[in-house]
Amino acid sequence: MALKDWSDDLKSNGVPFIYCAPPGPKSRDNILEAKKYVTSYWAGQGKSGNGWDLPLTVKRVANSLIEDVDGNVYIDLNSGISTANFGYNNPFIWSRAQKIMEEYGILGIFPSNDYNLPLMTAASKKILSTVPNGHRYRVHYACDGTEANEAALKTAISYTGRSCVVSFMGSFLGRTMGSLSCMAQKSRDADTFRSLRSSNIYFAEGANCPNCLFCDSPDSCNGYCIEKFLKDRVLTFQVSPEEVAAFIMEPYITGGLMNPAPQEFLKCAREICDQYGIVLIFDEVQSGMGRSGRMWVHEHHGIEPDIFTSAKSLGGGISPLSAAFIKEEIMEEVPAYHGSTYGGAPISLAGNMAAMEYMDQNKLLERVNKLGKIIENRFLEWTDYSNVWQTRGWGLLKAVDFREDKNKPLVDYKNKIQGELFKKGVITMSGGQGRYLSMLRIIPSFTIPLDQLSIGLDIFEEIISKN
Numbered sequence: 001m002a003l004k005d006w007s008d009d010l011k012s013n014g015v016p017f018i019y020c021a022p023p024g025p026k027s028r029d030n031i032l033e034a035k036k037y038v039t040s041y042w043a044g045q046g047k048s049g050n051g052w053d054l055p056l057t058v059k060r061v062a063n064s065l066i067e068d069v070d071g072n073v074y075i076d077l078n079s080g081i082s083t084a085n086f087g088y089n090n091p092f093i094w095s096r097a098q099k100i101m102e103e104y105g106i107l108g109i110f111p112s113n114d115y116n117l118p119l120m121t122a123a124s125k126k127i128l129s130t131v132p133n134g135h136r137y138r139v140h141y142a143c144d145g146t147e148a149n150e151a152a153l154k155t156a157i158s159y160t161g162r163s164c165v166v167s168f169m170g171s172f173l174g175r176t177m178g179s180l181s182c183m184a185q186k187s188r189d190a191d192t193f194r195s196l197r198s199s200n201i202y203f204a205e206g207a208n209c210p211n212c213l214f215c216d217s218p219d220s221c222n223g224y225c226i227e228k229f230l231k232d233r234v235l236t237f238q239v240s241p242e243e244v245a246a247f248i249m250e251p252y253i254t255g256g257l258m259n260p261a262p263q264e265f266l267k268c269a270r271e272i273c274d275q276y277g278i279v280l281i282f283d284e285v286q287s288g289m290g291r292s293g294r295m296w297v298h299e300h301h302g303i304e305p306d307i308f309t310s311a312k313s314l315g316g317g318i319s320p321l322s323a324a325f326i327k328e329e330i331m332e333e334v335p336a337y338h339g340s341t342y343g344g345a346p347i348s349l350a351g352n353m354a355a356m357e358y359m360d361q362n363k364l365l366e367r368v369n370k371l372g373k374i375i376e377n378r379f380l381e382w383t384d385y386s387n388v389w390q391t392r393g394w395g396l397l398k399a400v401d402f403r404e405d406k407n408k409p410l411v412d413y414k415n416k417i418q419g420e421l422f423k424k425g426v427i428t429m430s431g432g433q434g435r436y437l438s439m440l441r442i443i444p445s446f447t448i449p450l451d452q453l454s455i456g457l458d459i460f461e462e463i464i465s466k467n
Ligand SMILES: Cc1ncc(COP(=O)(O)O)c(C=O)c1O
Pocket: 143, 144, 145, 146, 147, 172, 173, 174, 175, 250, 254, 255, 283, 284, 285, 286, 287, 311, 312
Protein backbone atom coordinates (compact mmCIF):
# COMPACT_ATOMS: atom_id res chain seq x y z
CA MET A 1 0.00 0.00 0.00
CA ALA A 2 1.41 3.39 -0.99
CA LEU A 3 2.04 5.85 1.79
CA LYS A 4 -0.53 8.63 1.98
CA ASP A 5 0.76 12.03 0.86
CA TRP A 6 -0.82 15.18 2.31
CA SER A 7 0.82 17.87 0.23
CA ASP A 8 -1.95 18.36 -2.36
CA ASP A 9 -2.27 22.09 -1.71
CA LEU A 10 1.38 22.67 -2.47
CA LYS A 11 1.63 20.53 -5.55
CA SER A 12 -1.31 21.89 -7.51
CA ASN A 13 1.07 23.42 -10.09
CA GLY A 14 3.29 20.35 -10.24
CA VAL A 15 6.59 19.99 -8.40
CA PRO A 16 8.98 21.55 -8.19
CA PHE A 17 7.34 24.78 -9.26
CA ILE A 18 9.62 27.75 -9.83
CA TYR A 19 7.50 30.80 -10.33
CA CYS A 20 10.36 33.29 -10.17
CA ALA A 21 14.10 32.73 -9.80
CA PRO A 22 14.87 32.30 -6.10
CA PRO A 23 15.39 34.26 -3.99
CA GLY A 24 12.42 36.16 -5.43
CA PRO A 25 11.57 39.76 -4.52
CA LYS A 26 9.40 38.89 -1.53
CA SER A 27 12.05 36.52 -0.17
CA ARG A 28 14.73 39.16 -0.54
CA ASP A 29 12.62 41.82 1.19
CA ASN A 30 11.71 39.39 3.91
CA ILE A 31 15.33 38.50 4.56
CA LEU A 32 16.30 42.18 4.84
CA GLU A 33 13.36 42.78 7.18
CA ALA A 34 14.13 39.73 9.32
CA LYS A 35 17.73 40.79 9.79
CA LYS A 36 16.49 43.83 11.72
CA TYR A 37 14.70 41.65 14.24
CA VAL A 38 16.10 38.16 14.55
CA THR A 39 19.47 36.68 15.24
CA SER A 40 18.99 33.22 13.84
CA TYR A 41 22.01 31.39 12.57
CA TRP A 42 21.13 32.08 8.95
CA ALA A 43 21.04 35.81 9.62
CA GLY A 44 24.58 35.91 11.01
CA GLN A 45 27.23 37.53 8.88
CA GLY A 46 30.03 35.05 9.33
CA LYS A 47 33.55 36.20 8.54
CA SER A 48 33.66 33.68 5.74
CA GLY A 49 30.33 34.21 4.07
CA ASN A 50 26.69 35.04 4.21
CA GLY A 51 25.90 32.91 7.20
CA TRP A 52 23.25 30.76 5.57
CA ASP A 53 23.18 27.86 3.20
CA LEU A 54 20.26 28.96 1.02
CA PRO A 55 18.33 32.26 0.97
CA LEU A 56 14.99 30.58 1.50
CA THR A 57 12.06 32.33 3.16
CA VAL A 58 9.54 29.68 4.04
CA LYS A 59 5.82 30.32 3.72
CA ARG A 60 4.43 26.85 4.34
CA VAL A 61 5.41 23.21 4.26
CA ALA A 62 3.77 19.82 3.78
CA ASN A 63 5.40 16.40 3.73
CA SER A 64 8.52 16.89 1.56
CA LEU A 65 7.58 20.18 -0.03
CA ILE A 66 8.42 23.74 0.96
CA GLU A 67 6.72 26.78 -0.51
CA ASP A 68 8.52 30.11 -0.30
CA VAL A 69 6.91 33.53 0.04
CA ASP A 70 7.24 34.11 -3.71
CA GLY A 71 5.15 31.03 -4.51
CA ASN A 72 8.03 28.74 -5.49
CA VAL A 73 7.59 25.15 -4.39
CA TYR A 74 10.69 23.06 -3.66
CA ILE A 75 11.34 19.37 -3.14
CA ASP A 76 13.20 19.12 0.13
CA LEU A 77 15.95 16.49 0.08
CA ASN A 78 17.13 17.73 3.47
CA SER A 79 14.00 17.07 5.61
CA GLY A 80 14.77 20.01 7.88
CA ILE A 81 18.16 18.42 8.72
CA SER A 82 16.39 15.23 9.78
CA THR A 83 13.84 16.97 11.98
CA ALA A 84 11.09 15.98 9.54
CA ASN A 85 11.70 12.23 9.20
CA PHE A 86 7.91 11.79 9.10
CA GLY A 87 7.30 14.67 6.70
CA TYR A 88 6.38 18.24 7.57
CA ASN A 89 2.95 18.79 9.17
CA ASN A 90 2.21 15.09 9.35
CA PRO A 91 -1.57 15.02 9.97
CA PHE A 92 -1.62 11.59 11.58
CA ILE A 93 1.05 12.54 14.12
CA TRP A 94 -0.62 15.86 14.99
CA SER A 95 -4.05 14.39 15.58
CA ARG A 96 -2.83 11.25 17.33
CA ALA A 97 -0.55 13.31 19.61
CA GLN A 98 -3.52 15.49 20.56
CA LYS A 99 -5.51 12.38 21.49
CA ILE A 100 -2.63 10.97 23.52
CA MET A 101 -2.30 14.24 25.44
CA GLU A 102 -6.03 14.28 26.14
CA GLU A 103 -5.88 10.68 27.31
CA TYR A 104 -3.11 11.57 29.79
CA GLY A 105 -4.80 14.81 30.86
CA ILE A 106 -2.06 17.36 30.08
CA LEU A 107 -1.92 19.44 26.92
CA GLY A 108 1.30 21.10 25.82
CA ILE A 109 4.02 21.59 28.38
CA PHE A 110 4.62 20.65 31.99
CA PRO A 111 7.81 20.57 34.08
CA SER A 112 8.11 16.88 33.34
CA ASN A 113 11.58 16.37 34.86
CA ASP A 114 10.19 17.24 38.30
CA TYR A 115 7.14 14.97 38.64
CA ASN A 116 6.23 11.43 37.77
CA LEU A 117 4.14 11.36 34.60
CA PRO A 118 2.58 8.08 33.42
CA LEU A 119 2.86 9.46 29.88
CA MET A 120 6.65 9.50 30.27
CA THR A 121 6.70 5.88 31.39
CA ALA A 122 4.46 4.86 28.49
CA ALA A 123 6.62 6.71 25.94
CA SER A 124 9.81 5.26 27.43
CA LYS A 125 8.45 1.70 27.35
CA LYS A 126 7.66 2.07 23.67
CA ILE A 127 10.93 3.68 22.59
CA LEU A 128 12.99 1.26 24.69
CA SER A 129 11.25 -1.65 22.96
CA THR A 130 13.13 -0.56 19.81
CA VAL A 131 16.56 -0.61 21.50
CA PRO A 132 18.62 -3.83 21.66
CA ASN A 133 18.54 -4.83 25.32
CA GLY A 134 16.28 -1.83 25.89
CA HIS A 135 15.26 -3.14 29.31
CA ARG A 136 18.80 -2.34 30.45
CA TYR A 137 18.51 1.39 29.69
CA ARG A 138 16.68 4.31 31.32
CA VAL A 139 15.65 7.40 29.36
CA HIS A 140 16.54 10.93 30.38
CA TYR A 141 14.58 13.50 28.38
CA ALA A 142 15.72 16.98 27.34
CA CYS A 143 14.94 19.33 24.46
CA ASP A 144 17.97 19.60 22.17
CA GLY A 145 20.60 17.21 20.92
CA THR A 146 23.32 19.17 22.65
CA GLU A 147 21.47 18.93 25.95
CA ALA A 148 21.20 15.17 25.67
CA ASN A 149 24.98 15.09 25.13
CA GLU A 150 25.49 17.36 28.16
CA ALA A 151 23.39 14.93 30.20
CA ALA A 152 25.45 12.00 28.91
CA LEU A 153 28.76 13.70 29.75
CA LYS A 154 27.67 14.84 33.19
CA THR A 155 26.38 11.38 34.01
CA ALA A 156 29.61 9.70 32.85
CA ILE A 157 31.77 12.11 34.85
CA SER A 158 29.76 11.73 38.04
CA TYR A 159 29.49 7.94 37.64
CA THR A 160 33.19 7.34 37.14
CA GLY A 161 34.44 10.11 39.43
CA ARG A 162 36.95 10.93 36.66
CA SER A 163 37.32 14.26 34.97
CA CYS A 164 38.72 13.62 31.50
CA VAL A 165 36.93 12.84 28.27
CA VAL A 166 38.25 11.47 24.99
CA SER A 167 36.34 12.79 22.03
CA PHE A 168 36.71 11.51 18.48
CA MET A 169 37.40 14.24 15.96
CA GLY A 170 34.89 14.94 13.23
CA SER A 171 31.71 14.33 15.22
CA PHE A 172 29.21 17.12 15.66
CA LEU A 173 28.00 17.18 19.25
CA GLY A 174 26.27 20.52 19.80
CA ARG A 175 26.67 24.17 20.59
CA THR A 176 26.45 24.43 24.38
CA MET A 177 29.75 24.64 26.20
CA GLY A 178 30.03 20.99 27.33
CA SER A 179 29.34 19.59 23.88
CA LEU A 180 31.36 22.34 22.24
CA SER A 181 34.33 21.61 24.49
CA CYS A 182 34.24 18.02 23.29
CA MET A 183 33.92 18.93 19.65
CA ALA A 184 36.81 19.11 17.22
CA GLN A 185 35.17 19.96 13.97
CA LYS A 186 36.07 23.59 13.39
CA SER A 187 39.13 25.32 14.77
CA ARG A 188 37.08 28.53 14.72
CA ASP A 189 34.91 27.18 17.56
CA ALA A 190 37.99 26.35 19.61
CA ASP A 191 39.55 29.76 18.94
CA THR A 192 36.46 31.78 19.76
CA PHE A 193 35.46 30.00 22.95
CA ARG A 194 38.83 28.90 24.26
CA SER A 195 38.29 30.66 27.59
CA LEU A 196 35.20 28.57 28.29
CA ARG A 197 36.33 25.27 26.87
CA SER A 198 37.34 22.53 29.25
CA SER A 199 41.00 21.62 29.09
CA ASN A 200 40.23 18.07 30.19
CA ILE A 201 39.19 16.91 26.76
CA TYR A 202 41.59 14.87 24.61
CA PHE A 203 41.03 14.26 20.95
CA ALA A 204 41.44 11.01 19.10
CA GLU A 205 40.90 10.45 15.40
CA GLY A 206 37.27 9.74 14.55
CA ALA A 207 36.02 7.37 11.89
CA ASN A 208 36.68 9.91 9.14
CA CYS A 209 37.35 7.20 6.54
CA PRO A 210 36.95 9.38 3.40
CA ASN A 211 39.58 11.73 4.87
CA CYS A 212 41.61 9.01 6.57
CA LEU A 213 45.08 10.06 7.66
CA PHE A 214 46.41 6.53 7.68
CA CYS A 215 45.22 4.75 4.56
CA ASP A 216 43.93 5.57 1.10
CA SER A 217 40.63 3.78 1.16
CA PRO A 218 38.54 1.68 3.56
CA ASP A 219 39.63 -1.40 1.56
CA SER A 220 43.19 -0.89 2.75
CA CYS A 221 42.15 0.02 6.32
CA ASN A 222 44.93 -0.78 8.76
CA GLY A 223 43.01 0.38 11.84
CA TYR A 224 45.85 2.76 12.79
CA CYS A 225 43.39 5.49 13.79
CA ILE A 226 42.31 3.53 16.79
CA GLU A 227 45.09 0.96 17.25
CA LYS A 228 48.02 3.34 16.98
CA PHE A 229 46.70 6.86 17.40
CA LEU A 230 44.20 6.28 20.21
CA LYS A 231 46.08 3.60 22.12
CA ASP A 232 49.72 4.51 21.44
CA ARG A 233 49.36 8.27 21.35
CA VAL A 234 46.30 9.70 23.08
CA LEU A 235 46.05 7.13 25.88
CA THR A 236 49.82 6.84 26.22
CA PHE A 237 51.20 10.33 25.69
CA GLN A 238 48.31 12.55 26.76
CA VAL A 239 46.01 10.97 29.32
CA SER A 240 45.94 7.66 31.20
CA PRO A 241 42.88 5.56 30.44
CA GLU A 242 42.25 5.32 34.17
CA GLU A 243 41.58 9.08 34.18
CA VAL A 244 39.07 8.96 31.37
CA ALA A 245 35.37 9.14 32.23
CA ALA A 246 33.99 8.79 28.71
CA PHE A 247 34.61 8.25 25.04
CA ILE A 248 32.17 10.31 23.00
CA MET A 249 31.60 10.00 19.26
CA GLU A 250 29.07 9.88 16.49
CA PRO A 251 29.13 6.19 15.44
CA TYR A 252 27.92 7.45 12.07
CA ILE A 253 29.46 10.82 11.35
CA THR A 254 26.59 12.74 9.76
CA GLY A 255 26.94 16.40 8.71
CA GLY A 256 30.70 16.26 9.13
CA LEU A 257 31.22 13.49 6.57
CA MET A 258 28.27 11.09 6.23
CA ASN A 259 30.36 8.10 7.14
CA PRO A 260 29.40 5.12 9.26
CA ALA A 261 32.27 4.00 11.48
CA PRO A 262 33.64 0.57 10.56
CA GLN A 263 32.59 -2.25 12.85
CA GLU A 264 36.19 -2.84 13.99
CA PHE A 265 36.56 0.79 15.02
CA LEU A 266 33.54 0.64 17.31
CA LYS A 267 34.47 -2.82 18.59
CA CYS A 268 37.93 -1.63 19.55
CA ALA A 269 36.50 1.45 21.31
CA ARG A 270 34.09 -0.81 23.21
CA GLU A 271 36.95 -3.11 24.28
CA ILE A 272 39.06 -0.26 25.60
CA CYS A 273 36.08 1.12 27.52
CA ASP A 274 35.41 -2.30 29.04
CA GLN A 275 39.04 -2.74 30.00
CA TYR A 276 39.33 0.61 31.78
CA GLY A 277 35.80 1.26 33.03
CA ILE A 278 35.24 4.11 30.58
CA VAL A 279 31.67 5.08 29.65
CA LEU A 280 31.09 4.73 25.90
CA ILE A 281 28.77 7.46 24.59
CA PHE A 282 27.32 7.36 21.07
CA ASP A 283 25.70 10.46 19.62
CA GLU A 284 22.85 9.25 17.40
CA VAL A 285 21.16 12.64 17.41
CA GLN A 286 20.86 12.69 13.65
CA SER A 287 21.58 9.10 12.68
CA GLY A 288 19.12 7.46 15.09
CA MET A 289 15.33 7.10 14.83
CA GLY A 290 15.53 4.91 11.73
CA ARG A 291 17.61 7.10 9.38
CA SER A 292 20.36 4.55 8.86
CA GLY A 293 17.88 1.84 7.85
CA ARG A 294 17.72 0.45 11.37
CA MET A 295 16.23 2.20 14.33
CA TRP A 296 19.63 2.77 15.96
CA VAL A 297 23.07 2.84 14.36
CA HIS A 298 24.63 0.62 17.01
CA GLU A 299 22.12 -2.09 16.04
CA HIS A 300 24.01 -2.58 12.77
CA HIS A 301 27.09 -3.57 14.72
CA GLY A 302 25.73 -5.43 17.72
CA ILE A 303 27.81 -3.09 19.92
CA GLU A 304 26.12 -1.59 22.94
CA PRO A 305 27.06 1.88 24.10
CA ASP A 306 26.70 2.68 27.81
CA ILE A 307 24.86 5.86 26.88
CA PHE A 308 23.50 6.98 23.54
CA THR A 309 21.69 10.15 22.63
CA SER A 310 19.01 11.04 20.12
CA ALA A 311 17.02 14.14 19.08
CA LYS A 312 15.97 15.70 15.73
CA SER A 313 12.78 13.75 14.84
CA LEU A 314 12.42 12.13 18.26
CA GLY A 315 9.42 14.36 19.06
CA GLY A 316 7.66 13.24 15.89
CA GLY A 317 8.35 16.56 14.20
CA ILE A 318 5.78 18.41 16.30
CA SER A 319 7.83 19.44 19.33
CA PRO A 320 11.48 19.41 20.40
CA LEU A 321 12.58 16.29 22.22
CA SER A 322 15.95 14.75 22.92
CA ALA A 323 16.98 11.84 25.06
CA ALA A 324 19.99 10.23 26.65
CA PHE A 325 19.53 6.48 26.96
CA ILE A 326 21.59 5.48 29.97
CA LYS A 327 22.44 1.97 31.15
CA GLU A 328 20.63 1.04 34.36
CA GLU A 329 23.82 0.18 36.28
CA ILE A 330 24.99 3.76 35.75
CA MET A 331 21.67 5.29 36.78
CA GLU A 332 21.61 3.17 39.92
CA GLU A 333 24.84 4.84 41.02
CA VAL A 334 24.26 8.50 40.20
CA PRO A 335 21.34 10.89 40.21
CA ALA A 336 20.25 12.41 36.91
CA TYR A 337 22.66 15.31 36.88
CA HIS A 338 21.06 17.12 34.06
CA GLY A 339 17.67 18.77 34.16
CA SER A 340 15.60 20.82 31.80
CA THR A 341 12.27 22.54 32.43
CA TYR A 342 10.74 21.53 29.13
CA GLY A 343 12.56 18.20 28.73
CA GLY A 344 9.99 15.47 28.09
CA ALA A 345 7.08 17.90 27.81
CA PRO A 346 3.78 16.06 27.24
CA ILE A 347 3.47 17.44 23.70
CA SER A 348 6.94 16.09 22.83
CA LEU A 349 6.32 12.70 24.43
CA ALA A 350 2.94 12.43 22.71
CA GLY A 351 4.61 13.41 19.42
CA ASN A 352 7.14 10.67 19.97
CA MET A 353 4.48 8.06 20.75
CA ALA A 354 2.40 9.07 17.75
CA ALA A 355 5.47 8.91 15.52
CA MET A 356 6.33 5.44 16.77
CA GLU A 357 2.80 4.27 15.95
CA TYR A 358 3.06 5.90 12.53
CA MET A 359 6.39 4.18 11.87
CA ASP A 360 4.96 0.78 12.79
CA GLN A 361 1.71 1.19 10.89
CA ASN A 362 3.45 2.30 7.72
CA LYS A 363 6.46 -0.02 8.04
CA LEU A 364 8.67 3.03 7.67
CA LEU A 365 11.94 1.26 8.37
CA GLU A 366 11.31 -0.91 5.33
CA ARG A 367 10.58 2.24 3.36
CA VAL A 368 13.85 3.87 4.48
CA ASN A 369 15.73 0.87 3.08
CA LYS A 370 13.67 0.82 -0.11
CA LEU A 371 14.21 4.53 -0.79
CA GLY A 372 17.86 4.20 0.22
CA LYS A 373 18.27 1.46 -2.40
CA ILE A 374 16.65 3.64 -5.06
CA ILE A 375 19.15 6.40 -4.31
CA GLU A 376 22.04 3.91 -4.35
CA ASN A 377 20.99 2.62 -7.75
CA ARG A 378 21.04 6.15 -9.11
CA PHE A 379 24.41 6.75 -7.46
CA LEU A 380 25.92 3.83 -9.40
CA GLU A 381 25.87 5.99 -12.50
CA TRP A 382 26.83 9.26 -10.85
CA THR A 383 30.41 8.33 -10.09
CA ASP A 384 30.97 8.37 -13.88
CA TYR A 385 30.68 12.17 -13.72
CA SER A 386 34.18 13.53 -13.37
CA ASN A 387 33.51 15.78 -10.38
CA VAL A 388 31.72 13.16 -8.30
CA TRP A 389 34.44 11.57 -6.21
CA GLN A 390 32.29 9.44 -3.93
CA THR A 391 28.70 8.72 -3.05
CA ARG A 392 28.10 7.13 0.29
CA GLY A 393 25.83 6.40 3.20
CA TRP A 394 23.30 3.95 4.55
CA GLY A 395 19.51 4.18 4.48
CA LEU A 396 18.44 7.78 4.04
CA LEU A 397 21.69 9.25 5.33
CA LYS A 398 23.45 9.78 2.06
CA ALA A 399 25.86 12.23 0.50
CA VAL A 400 27.56 13.05 -2.77
CA ASP A 401 31.17 14.20 -2.33
CA PHE A 402 32.64 16.37 -5.07
CA ARG A 403 36.42 16.11 -5.37
CA GLU A 404 39.04 15.76 -8.06
CA ASP A 405 40.64 13.12 -5.91
CA LYS A 406 40.84 12.35 -2.21
CA ASN A 407 42.96 15.40 -1.48
CA LYS A 408 41.37 17.88 -3.87
CA PRO A 409 37.89 18.84 -2.67
CA LEU A 410 35.75 20.85 -5.11
CA VAL A 411 34.11 23.21 -2.64
CA ASP A 412 33.24 25.94 -5.16
CA TYR A 413 31.81 23.34 -7.49
CA LYS A 414 29.69 21.92 -4.68
CA ASN A 415 28.40 25.43 -3.86
CA LYS A 416 27.57 25.93 -7.51
CA ILE A 417 25.64 22.64 -7.73
CA GLN A 418 23.76 23.45 -4.54
CA GLY A 419 22.82 26.87 -5.93
CA GLU A 420 21.70 25.39 -9.25
CA LEU A 421 19.59 22.81 -7.45
CA PHE A 422 17.96 25.57 -5.44
CA LYS A 423 17.20 27.56 -8.58
CA LYS A 424 15.58 24.47 -10.08
CA GLY A 425 13.54 23.80 -6.95
CA VAL A 426 15.52 21.19 -5.03
CA ILE A 427 16.76 21.82 -1.49
CA THR A 428 19.94 20.16 -0.27
CA MET A 429 22.30 20.94 2.55
CA SER A 430 26.04 21.04 2.30
CA GLY A 431 28.40 19.28 4.65
CA GLY A 432 31.92 18.02 5.14
CA GLN A 433 34.81 18.98 7.36
CA GLY A 434 37.67 21.48 7.34
CA ARG A 435 38.74 22.20 3.80
CA TYR A 436 36.65 19.26 2.67
CA LEU A 437 33.30 21.05 2.72
CA SER A 438 32.66 19.32 -0.54
CA MET A 439 29.55 17.23 -0.04
CA LEU A 440 25.83 17.65 -0.45
CA ARG A 441 23.65 15.60 1.83
CA ILE A 442 20.67 13.63 0.59
CA ILE A 443 18.54 13.05 3.66
CA PRO A 444 14.90 13.20 2.59
CA SER A 445 11.87 12.45 4.75
CA PHE A 446 10.94 8.80 5.10
CA THR A 447 7.57 9.81 3.66
CA ILE A 448 8.76 11.54 0.50
CA PRO A 449 6.56 10.34 -2.40
CA LEU A 450 8.50 8.17 -4.83
CA ASP A 451 7.84 10.46 -7.78
CA GLN A 452 9.19 13.47 -5.88
CA LEU A 453 12.33 11.59 -4.90
CA SER A 454 12.85 10.56 -8.53
CA ILE A 455 12.27 14.09 -9.82
CA GLY A 456 14.70 15.47 -7.23
CA LEU A 457 17.35 12.93 -8.25
CA ASP A 458 16.72 13.56 -11.97
CA ILE A 459 17.30 17.28 -11.47
CA PHE A 460 20.41 16.54 -9.41
CA GLU A 461 21.81 14.32 -12.16
CA GLU A 462 20.92 16.73 -14.92
CA ILE A 463 22.81 19.50 -13.13
CA ILE A 464 25.95 17.50 -12.43
CA SER A 465 25.94 16.16 -15.98
CA LYS A 466 25.92 19.69 -17.39
CA ASN A 467 28.42 21.33 -15.03
C1 LIG B 1 25.04 14.59 15.28
C2 LIG B 1 24.52 15.77 16.04
N1 LIG B 1 24.73 15.85 17.37
C3 LIG B 1 24.27 16.88 18.11
C4 LIG B 1 23.59 17.91 17.51
C5 LIG B 1 23.08 19.04 18.34
O1 LIG B 1 21.69 19.03 18.35
P1 LIG B 1 20.87 20.36 18.67
O2 LIG B 1 21.10 21.31 17.57
O3 LIG B 1 19.46 19.86 18.76
O4 LIG B 1 21.38 20.85 19.97
C6 LIG B 1 23.35 17.89 16.14
C7 LIG B 1 22.66 19.01 15.48
O5 LIG B 1 22.78 19.29 14.32
C8 LIG B 1 23.82 16.79 15.38
O6 LIG B 1 23.63 16.70 14.06
